[in-house]
Amino acid sequence: MLESASMRRLCSSRFERTARHKGWQRIAGLDEAGRGSLFGPVFAAAVILNPRRRIVGLDDSKKLPSERREVLAQRIREHALAWCVAQVDASRIDAWNIYQASRQAMADAVAQLSVPPDFLLIDAMHLDLLVEQKPLIKGDARSVSIAAASILAKVARDEVMRQFDPIYPAYGLASNKGYATRAHLAALRSYGPSPLHRFSFAPVRNAVCWAAAATQEALPLPSHGDAKVAIGGLDSPPCD
Structure with a gap:
């Protein structure tokens, strides 16, 4: 227990x-x-x-x-x-x-x-x-x-987040490590989520500008x- x-x-x-x-x-x-x-x-x-x-x-x-x-x-x-x-x-x-x-x-x-x-x-x-x-x-x-x-x-x-940062620079991954900081949430509202965001999480699911995500290529x-x-x-x- x-x-x-x-x-x-x-x-x-x-x-x-x-x-x-x-x-x-x-x-x-x-x-x-x-x-x-x-x-x-x-x-x-x-x-x-x-x-x-x-x-x-x-x-x-x-x-x-x-x-x-x-x-x-x-x-x-x-x-x-x-x-x-x-x-x-x-x-x-x-x-x-x-x-x-x-x-x-x-x-x-x-x-x-x-x-x-x-x-x-x-x-x-x-x-x-x-x-x-x-x-x-x-x-x-x-x-x-x-x-x-x-x-x-x-x-x-943290090392993986630093590697993704130059691929998706809008989200500040090197500093916020993907967490819901004010700047990260603002980037989601401005640019929409990347293909590697967790779409089952409410802040990502509710983000605007979804079309921006379609132009970004995910790393394998x-x-x-x-x-x-x-x-x-x-x-x-x-x-x-």
């Missing part, structure tokens, strides 16, 4: 230690990034931290400045036993809804880990996987494994069967 918000704790490894005390060894933390964005894919990461290689400073990615996230992401990729970042694109978000798309991105990340986990710590979700799991409300601020996943997912998604995104962005681990180098 999900724990109540009143049971929040500071980010620590106590959930991982409890799981190991009960016999589980390959404990993966999972989190998503971009769930509330109006543009592009939702990302998720799965991370199995090495209990013998402590990474200082892990916390909810939203609490960390971007420079600190980048440093921590590199340390996670170098020291984790295994990690994977996956994505589900905007068309599937529109077809399924953002909640199911986020769950699918998490499941894809777990499935592609180079080390199969035997226990999952998940930020406020339960996945339809045959793996023991514990959902934690505000888990990215309570579990170091979930925090690590939140950092990898956020860093990967990975299909559902190839949702992998990157995989890594101590014994498995990240894919190109």
Whole structure:
């Protein structure tokens, strides 16, 4: 069962230690990034931290400045036993809804880990996987494994938003990362949405100047069967 918000704790490894005390060894933390964005894919990461290689400073990615996230992401990729970042694109978000798309991105990340986990710590979700799991409300601020996943997912998604920014310069994606800032909403009203906006989200659906979207060409995104962005681990180098 999900724990109540009143049971929040500071980010620590106590959930991982409890799981190991009960016999589980390959404990993966999972989190998503971009769930509330109006543009592009939702990302998720799965991370199995090495209990013998402590990474200082892990916390909810939203609490960390971007420079600190980048440093921590590199340390996670170098020291984790295994990690994977996956994505589900905007068309599937529109077809399924953002909640199911986020769950699918998490499941894809777990499935592609180079080390199969035997226990999952998940930020406020339960996945339809045959793996023991514990959902934690505000888990990215309570579990170091979930925090690590939140950092990898956020860093990967932010990089993709920066790559899309020169393709769709009107929307300010490099700065707003696709979220509903005042400037982004104004751009939607002025130019209409791009093909990679999430049309199931009300601000996009209600945007005017729809004809402007027809003149913009979308970049190809990975299909559902190839949702992998990157995989890594101590014994498995990240894919190109």
